[in-house]
Amino acid sequence: MTYPAHHNLIGGQWLPPCSGKTILNLNPANHADVIGAFPSSHAEDVDLAVAAAHHAFASWRLVPAPRRAEILLRAGVLLQQRKEQFARDMTREMGKVLAETRGDVQEAIDEAFYVAGEGRRLFGVTTPSELPNKFAMSIRMPLGVVGLITPWNFPMAIPSWKLFPALLAGNTCVIKPAIDTPLSTYNLVQTLVDAGLPPGVVNIVCGAGPAAGEALIEHPLVRAISFTGSSAVGSLVGQRAAATFKAVSLEMGGKNAQIVMNDANLDLALDGALWGAFGTTGQRCTATSRILLQKGIAAEFTFRFVKRAAKLKVGDGLDESVEVGPQINAAQIETSTRYVGIALAEGAELLTGGHALTNGSYAHGTFFEPTVLRGVKPEMRIAREEVFGPVVALLEFDSFEEAIEIANSIDYGLSTSIYTKDVNRAFAAIRDLEAGITYINAPTIGAEVHLPFGGVKRTGNGHREGLGALEFFTTWKAVYVDYSDKLQRAQIDNAE
Ligand code: UN1
Numbered sequence: 001m002t003y004p005a006h007h008n009l010i011g012g013q014w015l016p017p018c019s020g021k022t023i024l025n026l027n028p029a030n031h032a033d034v035i036g037a038f039p040s041s042h043a044e045d046v047d048l049a050v051a052a053a054h055h056a057f058a059s060w061r062l063v064p065a066p067r068r069a070e071i072l073l074r075a076g077v078l079l080q081q082r083k084e085q086f087a088r089d090m091t092r093e094m095g096k097v098l099a100e101t102r103g104d105v106q107e108a109i110d111e112a113f114y115v116a117g118e119g120r121r122l123f124g125v126t127t128p129s130e131l132p133n134k135f136a137m138s139i140r141m142p143l144g145v146v147g148l149i150t151p152w153n154f155p156m157a158i159p160s161w162k163l164f165p166a167l168l169a170g171n172t173c174v175i176k177p178a179i180d181t182p183l184s185t186y187n188l189v190q191t192l193v194d195a196g197l198p199p200g201v202v203n204i205v206c207g208a209g210p211a212a213g214e215a216l217i218e219h220p221l222v223r224a225i226s227f228t229g230s231s232a233v234g235s236l237v238g239q240r241a242a243a244t245f246k247a248v249s250l251e252m253g254g255k256n257a258q259i260v261m262n263d264a265n266l267d268l269a270l271d272g273a274l275w276g277a278f279g280t281t282g283q284r285c286t287a288t289s290r291i292l293l294q295k296g297i298a299a300e301f302t303f304r305f306v307k308r309a310a311k312l313k314v315g316d317g318l319d320e321s322v323e324v325g326p327q328i329n330a331a332q333i334e335t336s337t338r339y340v341g342i343a344l345a346e347g348a349e350l351l352t353g354g355h356a357l358t359n360g361s362y363a364h365g366t367f368f369e370p371t372v373l374r375g376v377k378p379e380m381r382i383a384r385e386e387v388f389g390p391v392v393a394l395l396e397f398d399s400f401e402e403a404i405e406i407a408n409s410i411d412y413g414l415s416t417s418i419y420t421k422d423v424n425r426a427f428a429a430i431r432d433l434e435a436g437i438t439y440i441n442a443p444t445i446g447a448e449v450h451l452p453f454g455g456v457k458r459t460g461n462g463h464r465e466g467l468g469a470l471e472f473f474t475t476w477k478a479v480y481v482d483y484s485d486k487l488q489r490a491q492i493d494n495a496e
Contacts, residue, residue, distance in 0.1 A: 011052030012199020041207035056200030069119020076112030142170030254414030276443030336389035414455035
């Protein structure tokens with residue numbers, strides 16, 4: 001079988017990795033389908049890419065922000081034209097169904113248009129000086145070379161959340177995509193190049209985290225790291241980056257709860273739960289992995305939910321009738337299987353699913369049944385730890401206060417949702433749920449690009465993507481212009 005061999009993008013050139021080694025990118029719905037060979041890069045490749053980005057920074061930082069924005073705008077238009085092809089490429093390498101990969105490309109388009117608008121804002125602050133004949137302002141400066149480490153579950157949207165604001169602000173980038181889904185990052189960056197991005201402004205280095213990622217995190221010329229992935233890896237990223245005082249943005253795991261109150265529109269809550277739990281095969285950091293049911297509706301909700309979950313069509317995401325695609329790889333199947341075992345051992349009851357699908361057309365991919373567990377208690381591991389697969393835990397509660405307590409009883413704090421018709425309860429939930437995102441009468445997934453995206457506790461380290469990304473990718477400079485023509489000593493000459 002023949003397949004394309006891809007290289008790293010360094011200083012505008014496509015270069016093979018110094019090691020000469022490659023990693024195969026396989027279709028998770030059919031491992032016989034090899035999408036391509038991608039570089040297995042190490043520190044030498046990262047050095048070259050950072051040097052190219054560092055060189056390009058000297059001129060990129062001087063391009064006016066509105067001009068930089070025009071390149072993003074053109075990239076957004078090109079992405080619209082290429083949406084269908086890029087969605088198909090993405091389903092082939094990542095597995096999620098076509099409707100969702102179209103959504104992933106759309107998210108990058110939205111991000112391009114949103115961030116392009118910032119080219120004519122990028123606001124600073126002017127403020128009065130305490131001294132006469134003196135002008136004071138704060139302006140945003142780029143950081144320099146930034147390193148971006150991105151996951152496989154949103155292989156175009158998440159790179160776009162990081163690349164576009166970083167570029168708009170005048171930084172140059174080295175991006176290391178997840179080894180499971182590099183093609184979508186190539187498609188995105190090629191589109192930026194076609195839109196007029198100068199050589200060296202974005203560089204791609206493909207490879208495994210411990211080889212390529214670590215070198216990027218430790219490189220002294222890299223000023224900041226933006227990482228999306230697991231909390232375990234994020235903790236290492238933060239620790240390693242601290243040695244060279246890098247700014248670090250970490251966006252990590254979730255154990256997101258959907259609360260359903262007795263007064264909820266049950267049909268709506270069911271639709272939301274099904275989409276939140278099994279959309280993207282449960283492989284979103286925002287996925288609904290706990291459903292908290294008030295006792296009055298628990299039995300009916302559970303019955304109807306399980307019936308619908310059991311009927312979901314699992315298969316190759318390129319088949320438009322399929323509702324749930326494969327999991328990304330064998331390791332994720334292993335994790336789903338292991339957590340079902342842990343839940344059962346702790347006393348949960350399996351209502352549907354629970355197993356890898358291995359027969360017939362499933363035999364060549366990594367598929368897992370949509371899985372529902374009942375009788376889950378807040379202290380069980382299945383209620384506290386992220387699975388990142390199509391496995392959802394049902395918990396029951398008596399009062400609103402108890403629901404909030406259970407929702408908050410975990411170490412993560414990304415997304416939350418409550419279904420209720422009681423406006424007072426809805427606002428109390430907005431105030432009390434410990435999470436970066438709260439939905440009222442909508443599922444835990446589906447964030448829009450121009451709102452702040454990120455979470456509290458083990459989900460993040462305080463930064464936000466979307467509205468907030470420019471905060472991360474710029475640093476402030478305070479500027480004082482003294483037009484008094486004499487020495488004015490702050491805090492001394494103007495003191496009483
Ligand atoms: C993720 O799960 O890693 O809010 C990102 C959502 C999507 C982004 C998810 N727009 O579900």
